Each structure stands twice: as C-alpha cells, then as structure tokens.
Amino acid sequence: MSDPDDEQLALRDAVRNLCRQFPDEYFRKVDAERAYPAAFVDALTRAGWLAALIPQEYGGSGLGLTEASVIMEEINRAGGNAGACHGQMYNMGTLLRHGSERQKREWLPRIASGELRLQSMAVTEPGAGTDTTRITTTAVRRGDRYVVNGQKVWISRVLHSDLMILLARTTPLAEVVKKADGLSVFLVDLRLAIGHGLTVRPIANMVNHETNELFFENLEIPADHLIGTEGQGLRHILDGLNAERALIAAECIGDGRWFIDRITRYARERVVFGRPIGQNQGVQFPIAEAHVEIEAADLMRFDACRRFDARQPCGAQANMAKYLAAKASWEAANVCLQYHGGYGFASEYDVERKFRETRLYQVAPISTNLILAHVAEHVLGLPRSF
Numbered sequence: 001m002s003d004p005d006d007e008q009l010a011l012r013d014a015v016r017n018l019c020r021q022f023p024d025e026y027f028r029k030v031d032a033e034r035a036y037p038a039a040f041v042d043a044l045t046r047a048g049w050l051a052a053l054i055p056q057e058y059g060g061s062g063l064g065l066t067e068a069s070v071i072m073e074e075i076n077r078a079g080g081n082a083g084a085c086h087g088q089m090y091n092m093g094t095l096l097r098h099g100s101e102r103q104k105r106e107w108l109p110r111i112a113s114g115e116l117r118l119q120s121m122a123v124t125e126p127g128a129g130t131d132t133t134r135i136t137t138t139a140v141r142r143g144d145r146y147v148v149n150g151q152k153v154w155i156s157r158v159l160h161s162d163l164m165i166l167l168a169r170t171t172p173l174a175e176v177v178k179k180a181d182g183l184s185v186f187l188v189d190l191r192l193a194i195g196h197g198l199t200v201r202p203i204a205n206m207v208n209h210e211t212n213e214l215f216f217e218n219l220e221i222p223a224d225h226l227i228g229t230e231g232q233g234l235r236h237i238l239d240g241l242n243a244e245r246a247l248i249a250a251e252c253i254g255d256g257r258w259f260i261d262r263i264t265r266y267a268r269e270r271v272v273f274g275r276p277i278g279q280n281q282g283v284q285f286p287i288a289e290a291h292v293e294i295e296a297a298d299l300m301r302f303d304a305c306r307r308f309d310a311r312q313p314c315g316a317q318a319n320m321a322k323y324l325a326a327k328a329s330w331e332a333a334n335v336c337l338q339y340h341g342g343y344g345f346a347s348e349y350d351v352e353r354k355f356r357e358t359r360l361y362q363v364a365p366i367s368t369n370l371i372l373a374h375v376a377e378h379v380l381g382l383p384r385s386f
C-alpha cells in the first residue's frame with residue numbers, strides 16, 4: 001500500500017497544476033469585474049475535484065474529507081477562492097446521508113459529472129439570523145406538492161447553481177415540542193423555480209461572492225423533493241456541517257499559507273534603511289507568529305478530517321479547526337498587509353483581495369462567537385447560553 005503522505009502530495013501536485021492555469025491576473029480580473037470564475041470552476045469540475053466526496057457508486061471519486069480538504073486548501077493557497085464553488089463539494093452531503101435511494105440515483109451522478117450544480121443551501125433568514133429554529137419560511141403540503149412562502153438572505157451561488165437545498169418550517173413553532181422539530185429539507189430545482197415563485201435579488205458585498213436575498217411566493221415543490229423525514233430537516237442539515245467546517249478550515253489554512261509565502265518573499269526583497277525589512281525582528285516576529293498559528297490550526301484540521309473519515313464524533317474538532325484556522329488566516333492577512341506597507345493596498349499585489357476574502361470566515365458560515373458557545377456547552381459542559 002502506498003504511503004498516505006505520498007498520495008496527498010500527488011493530490012496537491014495535481015490540484016496545483018490545474019490552479020497554475022489560473023494565475024493571479026485571472027482572479028484579479030474576476031474580482032475587479034465582480035464576475036464569477038466560471039472557467040476556473042469548469043476546469044475543477046471537469047477534473048472531478050468537486051465530486052471528491054461523492055461515493056464511486058454514484059459517479060464521484062469517493063475520496064475522504066482529508067483529501068477533499070487538501071483540494072480546497074490548494075485552491076486558496078494558489079491565490080484562488082474556493083468560496084466560489086465549495087458548496088458543490090459539500091451541499092450534496094444532506095442528499096447523500098438522508099436522501100432516498102431513488103433520489104440519490106436520480107441526482108448524485110449528475111451532480112458528480114457537473115451536469116447539475118448543487119452549489120446553494122438556503123438556511124439564513126433576515127428575522128432569525130443565527131437562531132435557525134426561528135425561521136419563518138413555510139412549506140405547506142398540498143396534495144403531491146409543497147407550497148413555499150417566505151424569505152431568505154445571504155444565500156450564495158444561487159445564480160450559478162441548478163439545485164438548492166432549502167430549509168423551511170413544515171410545522172409551526174408553536175405546535176412542536178422541541179424548537180428544532182418541524183423543520184424540513186427540500187431539494188429545489190432552481191431552473192424551474194426562478195421566476196415561478198422564487199425571486200432572486202443579488203446583494204452587493206465586500207468580497208466578490210455571489211450571494212442573494214430570496215423571496216418565495218407560492219413556490220411549488222414536488223412532494224418527492226422532500227429529503228429525509230419531514231420535521232427532522234434541521235438535524236439532517238446539522239449532520240453535514242462538520243464537513244463544511246473542516247473544509248472551510250482548510251481553505252483558511254490555504255489562505256494563511258498564501259499570505260505567509262507572499263510576505264516572506266516581500267520582506268526578503270524590500271530594502272528600507274539599507275536592509276531587507278524582514279531582517280528586523282519587529283517585522284519577523286509577527287510573520288513567524290502567524291505561521292506558528294497556521295501550523296497549529298492545520299493539526300486540528302487534520303484531526304477533524306481523520307475523525308470524520310473514521311466515522312468518529314468530530315463536532316468539537318471541526319468547530320475548533322474552523323475557529324483556529326479562520327483566526328490564523330486573518331492574523332496572517334493582517335501581517336501580510338501591514339508589511340507590504342502601502343503596496344498592500346494596491347490591487348495588483350492581490351493582498352487586499354485575499355484580505356477581504358479571508359475575513360468572511362470569522363462570520364460565515366458560522367460566526368466565531370457561536371463556535372465558542374458550542375465549545376462552552378458541548379465540550380466544557382457549561383450551561384447553554386441561548
């Protein structure tokens with residue numbers, strides 16, 4: 001059997017080779033134009049990388065979360081932004097774990113081939129925020145259909161997706177015993193829905209991230225698009241979030257390494273007061289510190305992935321990995337910007353773009369405070385705070 005480290009190196013090399021076809025100028029232009037990196041995402045799809053987590057029997061590559069995380073890391077390390085397409089890798093998890101065999105056979109092979117994009121998951125609502133049990137979008141059963149009404153916000157990649165996972169209330173909050181009950185998950189065919197009960201309004205935002213407000217007005221969904229058990233949707237979605245957390249941790253590690261690569265190179269070359277700025281401890285130490293923190297976060301990321309792949313509980317590790325990696329990449333971003341001096345603000349150095357991109361991960365898909373609340377309650381046994 002070959003050494004897993006060798007396999008990982010081969011995987012890294014393959015993803016790096018693909019990313020080399022999309023240099024800094026490509027991502028800079030896409031960012032400046034607020035465009036979607038379609039050519040890049042198409043190339044990743046054709047190479048099969050976004051189908052990493054789909055089992056081979058459904059047409060995917062059947063890789064583990066460890067390998068999937070390496071793919072995401074390498075994209076960000078190469079200067080790209082996996083946020084444009086990471087949903088295609090993990091949103092199908094709800095379908096894979098809770099869909100019926102018929103649903104999986106119908107959808108997964110076409111998602112694996114890239115024929116269909118399942119890039120979006122609609123959970124967040126303006127009135128509920130992080131308190132997901134308070135969402136008010138409803139799906140009411142009428143014969144062989146569900147009729148959806150309500151509103152979502154910050155729903156990403158909808159305009160570059162064919163399918164979307166939707167969380168909606170099927171039993172009113174007042175009628176359930178536990179507030180997490182009564183929510184259900186549906187697979188929405190966006191090609192049929194947009195303009196026929198679903199209106200999409202893009203949100204201009206700090207990063208070049210396609211994200212939207214969604215308005216549902218009597219949108220009809222076939223009843224057999226319900227995934228899993230009616231009323232258990234929140235639990236079905238939560239099941240998949242550990243994978244999402246670990247993958248985003250890996251993206252942050254990739255960002256962090258990109259920042260460290262760039263600033264160490266710059267600090268060796270930039271001469272001020274007759275010597276490289278990197279010769280000053282005042283410059284060296286913050287860079288070294290950021291590097292140390294990225295490496296530590298990386299250990300937690302691999303621990304989370306290893307546990308996930310071994311089907312062991314990994315909620316604490318996945319959350320802690322995401323927390324540490326998002327914090328470390330942000331520290332690295334700050335250091336990289338700071339020691340580029342004025343040039344850090346120039347778009348052609350790409351630092352300001354990556355700086356904006358990595359900042360997102362302390363807020364989405366889950367904010368730092370909510371991770372700390374999870375650790376306090378579920379790891380340390382402190383009383384629930386909300």
Ligand SMILES: Cc1cc2nc3c(=O)[nH]c(=O)nc-3n(C[C@H](O)[C@H](O)[C@H](O)COP(=O)(O)OP(=O)(O)OC[C@H]3O[C@@H](n4cnc5c(N)ncnc54)[C@H](O)[C@@H]3O)c2cc1C
Nearest residue numbers: 121122123124129130154155156211364365366367369386
């Ligand atoms: C670019 C972008 C893309 C996104 N994509 C998606 C997507 O595809 N699908 C989707 O469903 N959502 C998406 N989101 C939403 C994202 O998951 C939420 O923004 C995030 O979970 C925080 O929710 P909120 O914005 O409603 O903040 P709020 O819940 O309003 O919280 C605001 C702040 O208060 C803090 N806070 C709230 N309650 C507490 C408490 N009890 N204790 C301590 N602190 C607290 C939070 O940590 C946060 O910092 C996206 C967001 C962004 C910005």
